[in-house]
Amino acid sequence: EVQLVESGGGLVQPGGSLRLSCAASGFTFSSYEMNWVRQAPGKGLEWVSYISSSGSTIYYADSVKGRFTISRDNAKNSLYLQMNSLRAEDTAVYYCARDGGYDYEDAFDIWGQGTMVTVSS
């Protein structure tokens, strides 16, 4: 079964750091581009970051640029998001999402269940 499982969320104080992980299974992880997408409580979806299959190309939303770092370990079938200098407005459910590749170009075809990040003092 194709699956993405996020972990690492929790409660953190403003200015703090957190590292999210996303474990992939059921597909050849190293062949797919990956993304992080977040959803603030009661709000819509917001794309956060992209990483190419090799990790050589990375993009960020302006709202997190300079504070968040996306990375991947293809040997461990894992995607990461290092979040520093966290703000209250970063409070959200964070989803890892697979880019559909040649099958579903530039669409997010597989999503994890999400991990909640709460930034509060």
Add this chain to the structure above:
Amino acid sequence: QSALTQPASVSGSPGQSITISCTGTSSDVGSYNLVSWYQQHPGKAPKLMIYEGSKRPSGVSNRFSGSKSGNTASLTISGLQAEDEADYYCCSYAGSSTNWVFGGGTKLTVL
């Protein structure tokens, strides 16, 4: 980059058809045939329903269809069923500087 514009809510009765619009700009929806639509039930992860504007992934009902005209994309759901009640989000690729932009979401109520 501003979010794409969707109506906050739409409703319809079982068996009817509804259409959700998604308005962007010439920098996103108007420039790329890369609009996707997602269905999200409460407390669940989003599910891909339409990609490349009008294509359905395997397993998605043919009651769901997508189209685009200029800077506006649309999702149509025909033969409404109770299980279609959910939030729907559009998303467009917007180039290498902005990458992806989502709509604000539309809550579909099946009366």
